[in-house]
Amino acid sequence: MAENHEQNGDGHDGGHHTNYKKIYFTLLGLLVVSVAGPFLEILVITLITAFGIAVVKANLVIQNFMHLKAEKRLAKWILATSLLLMALMFAGISADVMNHEGRNWVNLAAMAAVERGIVDPHAEGEVEEVEFVAVARTVEADFNLICATCHGTGGLGDGAAGVALDTPPADFTDPVFWETRDMDRILNVITNGAAAVGGSSLMVGWSASFSAERIQEFADYVLAFRPEE
């Protein structure tokens, strides 16, 4: 018994007695508020009553029931380290999970899931399957997402990454460029990369990323930049 008192009297509880009953009834009051919040049907209020109050409730429990406020600093640092690791994880990957499209990538599966919506389990048999192709992107969207990074959306070779290259991309609207190009060569370059025709190795081949049809569409898209004679 004496041992217990010694251990607990160790600055623990701060020498004063927490009114546990008061804390408990405060927690119950907060619970009522968090349940009542959504009935106002105002998003901001729901967010505050749901998550703001969760933080307040958790803090009341941690400080007063777990007695963290009277605990030695070491315990706080141990827990803070874990929380920091959590924050790092969230900061590191949330952008990739929450966005379904970035500068050089698209998450077709996530896009399809959003498009498909939540399938009602009772609607068995009548469920319309939404394939990934249902959110297939136009050739223009793909060009602007992938190719335009270097080639520019107008085909001028002025994409943000392109201007930084040692061998800048060609200007598709320049008549001189078209003097030595035809459909076969454009297709070859998009499929196998410019190095295949003795050009810059920075223009890589895309046959692994796109179907032959889509590459044909890219070629058509590029040929459309060709100025009228």
Next chain:
Amino acid sequence: MAFPKPAATLRSSTGIPTGRLAVWWLLASEVVIFGGLLGAYLMFRLGHPEWADAAEHTNTWIGAFNTLVLLTSSFTAVLAHQAAERGDGKTAAKFLVLTIGGALTFVMVKSVEWGIEITAGYTITANGFWSFYYTAAGLHALHVIAGAIIMGIIAVDAYRGRELQRVELIGIYWHFVDVVWIFLFPLLYIAK
């Protein structure tokens, strides 16, 4: 206990009794386990507005009732600790038994709730929302069950006036389980 205690059990060179320090370390690992799961849920929920249609089907009242149960059990757990501090093992044991009652109520309500949902076709494989729902709430429920078992062992000791410092240790763990639920409740039941 009949066997001699290892020296570390009685040592407190950090200023924190070793047992309590161990509980803090345990909770630090739990923070990462639950934090990782809830953090991932949050990312997906924010990236998938359609999940709100699935969240529609969770029952806020059942969730709120279970929150009430856990808050109350945290209250009895801290009263058990208070009694143990006074050296009153019998009262501490009584409050621990009440806390175990809260744990059992929580788990029973949860199984009824899950039964209703699973029968309605909302299973763990229905979609991403329900996967997270069952994984997060299930992992939490396992912690509730584990806590209840440990509390039972400690209550028996406490009733006999032994190892009263452990009443506080299981209490700290139990409050943590409560805190996890405090966050699960708005994430799974209120945000529709």
